[in-house]
Amino acid sequence: MAKSNEPIWWSLFSAGGMVAAMILPVLIIITGILVPFGLVDDDPLNFERIYTALSQSYLIKLILFIVITLPLFHWAHRFRFTLVDVGLKSVSTLISILCYGGAIAGTIIAAIIFLRI
Amino acid sequence: MGKKEMSTYHRPFPNTWWLKRKPYVLFMIRELTSVFVAGYCIFLLVFVYKLTQGADVYGNFIDALKSPSSVALHFIALAFVLYHTITWFNLTPKILVLYKGEERIPQGLVAGMFYAGWVVVSVIVALFVLGM
Numbered sequence: 673m674a675k676s677n678e679p680i681w682w683s684l685f686s687a688g689g690m691v692a693a694m695i696l697p698v699l700i701i702i703t704g705i706l707v708p709f710g711l712v713d714d715d716p717l718n719f720e721r722i723y724t725a726l727s728q729s730y731l732i733k734l735i736l737f738i739v740i741t742l743p744l745f746h747w748a749h750r751f752r753f754t755l756v757d758v759g760l761k762s763v764s765t766l767i768s769i770l771c772y773g774g775a776i777a778g779t780i781i782a783a784i785i786f787l788r789i
Numbered sequence: 790m791g792k793k794e795m796s797t798y799h800r801p802f803p804n805t806w807w808l809k810r811k812p813y814v815l816f817m818i819r820e821l822t823s824v825f826v827a828g829y830c831i832f833l834l835v836f837v838y839k840l841t842q843g844a845d846v847y848g849n850f851i852d853a854l855k856s857p858s859s860v861a862l863h864f865i866a867l868a869f870v871l872y873h874t875i876t877w878f879n880l881t882p883k884i885l886v887l888y889k890g891e892e893r894i895p896q897g898l899v900a901g902m903f904y905a906g907w908v909v910v911s912v913i914v915a916l917f918v919l920g921m
Contacts, residue, residue, distance in 0.1 A: 754823075789840065
């Protein structure tokens with residue numbers, strides 16, 4: 673049987689899907705509803721508080737890094753097959769490169785940004 | 790050379806196949822939730838980037854969360870991401886087959902554990918981020 677990279681991409685897909693399913697809804701509610709409508713006290717996203725939390729804790733930084741980057745691989749894997757399903761099978765290799773490459777690029781950019789904090 | 794002659798007949802397959810039946814449309818919506826998942830992650834990345842640019846830049850970014858376009862985008866993203874969460878938890882028990890002794894744990898129970906875990910995680914994240 674030919675060697676395949678599929679298990680790696682599938683693992684990242686499912687790990688990213690789980691992170692997204694568990695954590696993104698509550699974050700969207702916070703940044704999209706609770707904070708803009710002023711439903712929480714004391715401006716919880718103020719600069720001092722968030723900057724301090726991220727710059728003083730490697731654990732918080734690592735968790736946020738994972739929350740941002742793993743779902744990118746979830747997108748890459750799913751969107752790749754979606755594009756193939758709607759008729760782009762002839763350019764499936766290019767699609768794979770663009771999708772996984774995009775997720776990898778996003779991860780590198782995220783690493784650079786996180787190292788600056 | 791002969792390859793072309795020998796190839797089997799492929800029934801023409803329209804690229805709009807997924808519009809033909811409701812389950813296909815729902816499948817396509819489920820697949821497209823990933824775009825909103827990635828979109829929100831890029832938003833989070835911009836959030837961290839703004840943080841590295843100092844208090845003023847970051848403050849403007851947080852103020853912009855109140856804009857109607859930001860709120861509208863968040864609502865749309867929330868709808869799609871919730872659809873992702875629900876379909877994900879309903880699908881997981883089909884892949885994650887758990888046994889207790891000889892008996893397979895019912896799929897509904899496995900899904901239920903994920904939903905319960907989701908609620909717990911959401912409450913913890915909310916309390917932590919909002920500093921309550």
